[in-house]
Amino acid sequence: MTRDGGPRTTGPGRRLRRHAVRGTLSALAAVVVATPFVGAWSYDGARRAVSPQAEPPVVETDGASGGIVKAGAGAPVVLAYHDISPDPTNDYTLTPRQLDAQLAALAAAGYRSLTTAEFTRYLTTGASPAPRTVYLTFDDGTRGLWAHADRVLAKHRMHAASFLITGAVGTHRPYYLSWAEIDRMKSSGRWDFQDHTHLSHERAAVDAAGHQGSVLSNRLWLPKEKRLETENEYRLRVRGDLDESLRAFSGHRLPAPRLFAYPFSETAGPTNLAARNTSVLERLLRERFTASLTNVSSRPLPAGPRAAAARQVERLEVLRTMSTDAFVKRLNERICRSPAEIPEPMRNPEQWQFPGSPSGTGLTALTGTGAAQGTYVSAVHLPMGTADWNTYRVTATVGRLSGTGTSASIEVGHGSLHPVSVTVSEAGLRVTERPAGGTARVTTGRLTPAARHRLTLEVSPGGVRVTVDGGHAMVARATEDPDPARTSGGVSLAVRDETARTAAWPRFTALRLAP
Known part of the structure; x- marks a missing residue:
């Protein structure tokens, strides 16, 4: 046994x-x-692996191109896409028909796409390649770019940039591109490839409670040590990820990337980095890339001198829920205009935005009956399309001013690092300068009492000359740093009524812009 x-x-x-x-x-x-x-x-x-490619869809033009602004200025609009699939499962994935319709509208309106080399040359030199251009970007490096987007680009003779998560290439097939597909895309001449981290496009715990945050812009919680990463550990981790990504580009014979796209576009999101070191990531990126791209910014940063100085460009993110008409509307908000192209902006209510105002507020709140509730209404005119204005004249007429409880304001250099606002009441004038990182400076003056005043603001990089009723004048923002990238920006308006009246608010009866 x-x-x-x-x-x-x-x-x-x-x-x-x-x-x-x-x-x-x-x-x-x-x-x-x-x-x-x-x-x-x-x-x-x-x-x-190389996936088969689908033929581009046959889409009849719907006339949407007729609504796209054909502005004379040359600053390109940057569009941000993600995946392309005929069977989308999320809002970040467009169908080939949607992409085709949007590119068809752009092409019909005379727009052409830029290569990354052309786009970065524009950022660094300011030399516009041509009027009416777009820079097409696709984040993550998904297989849908090869299988579906590539043939649509070929149909419209356009170029695009794919921002790769290099550590994900060839994994989770068929979601991500393979290196063989990337090689074929490169050979087509329709694509170039830029950086979207190696393996830092994810969220992880950033505190003991397990709250999630971007691993790129936060120190991580180390559960075994029961503590956060030190700032030096964070710096080493992020530097290592970026350098590993650059090695992947080199190892697969791709040109070194010039641009970096933030994962989740969390440039304006919360971070647990110490306030004095919130720029550590920015420094790491500046050491490696010409500029970074984001879809969310703390101030308007369309492609142009202001964005070039900040080395960060804000893109228009295109989602599946965006109709072609909505796409055209959002695109027009981004297209750079000159003051000569929009001399009477109040004739175009669709060009105004109302941040911080009651829901449903429209331009009539500044030109007619006012708002139904509250005591203050503000509106910004094309904040993306006017971000790089630095030499122009604003002329406005304000009416229905009564006592000290009502006033109207004009701000020039909106979104800049040194905006100037001019406020008039029945008998008073106040000019406020808000230099970034400095203390606001306020200058006041007395006016001949009147319910109506006429203002002229002459804007240049070095200063703003303010004239009221043709006689009272002062100069604001006389600065030792007249860099247009610091002071450029367009116009915003505001009216205030603290008298609790339901009608007859202060109003702008005229507004003109000129070079």
């Missing part, structure tokens, strides 16, 4: 069993030895 109580095998049967055991062990050994090679073959196969 054996130790476990079973029958003892002898003679030929025992030899057969021994041979069977040896055979099983040999097979297991072969599996163990072969497993890494099978895994490597499978991984290499995924890296080398």
Whole structure:
């Protein structure tokens, strides 16, 4: 008997069993030895895989191109896409028909797409490649770019940039691109490739409570040590990720990326970095890239001198829920205009935005009956399309001023690092300068009492000359740093009524812009 109580095998049967055991062990050994090679073959196969391409859809033009502004200025609009699929499962994935309709509208309106080299040349030199241009960007590096977007680009003779998460290439197939597909896209001449981190496009715990944050812009919670990363640990981790991504570009014979797209566009999001070191990530990026791209910014940063100085460009993110008409509307808000192209902006209510005002507020709140509730209404005129204005004249007429409880304001250099606002009441004038990082400076004056005043603001990089009723004049923002990138920006308006009247608010009866 054996130790476990079973029958003892002898003679030929025992030899057969021994041979069977040896055979099983040999097979297991072969599996163990072969497993890494099978895994490597499978991984290499995924890296080398090339998906079939779909033909572009046949889409009849719907006339949307007729609504796209054909402005004379040359600053490009930057568009941010993600994935393309005929069966989208989220709002970040457009169908090929949607992409085709948008590119068709752009092409019909005379727009052409830029390469990354052309776009970065514009940012660094200010030399516009041509009027009416767009820079098409696709984040994450998904397979849909090869399978569906590439043929649509070819149909419209356009170029695009794919921002790669280099550590994800060839993984989670068929979601991400393979390196073989990237090589074919590069060879087509329709694509170039830029950076979207190596493996830092994710969220993780950033405190003991487990709250999630971008791993790129936060120190991570280390559960074993029960503490946050130190700032030096954070710096080393992020530097290592960025450099690993650059090595992946070099290792696959791709040109070094010039641009970086923030994961989740969390440039304006919360961070647990110490206030004095919130720019550590910015410094790491500036050491490696010409500029970074984001879809969310703390101030308007369209492609242009202001964005070039900040080395950060804000894009228009295109979602599946955006109709072609909505796409055209959002695009027009981004297209750079000159003061000569919009001399009477109040004739175009669609060009105004109302941040911080009651829901449903429209331009009539500043030109007619006022708002239904509250005591203050403000409006910004094309904050993206006018961000790089630095030399222009604003002339306005304000009426219905009564006492000290009502006033109207004009701000020039909106969104700049040194905006200036001019406020008039029935008998008073106040000029306020707000230099970034400095203390606001306020200058006041007395006016001849009147319910109506006429204001002229002459704006230049070095200062703003304010004239009221043709006689009272002062100069604001006389600065030692007249860099247009610091002082450029367009116009915003505001009216205030603290008298609790339901009608007859202060109003702008005229507003003109000129070069």
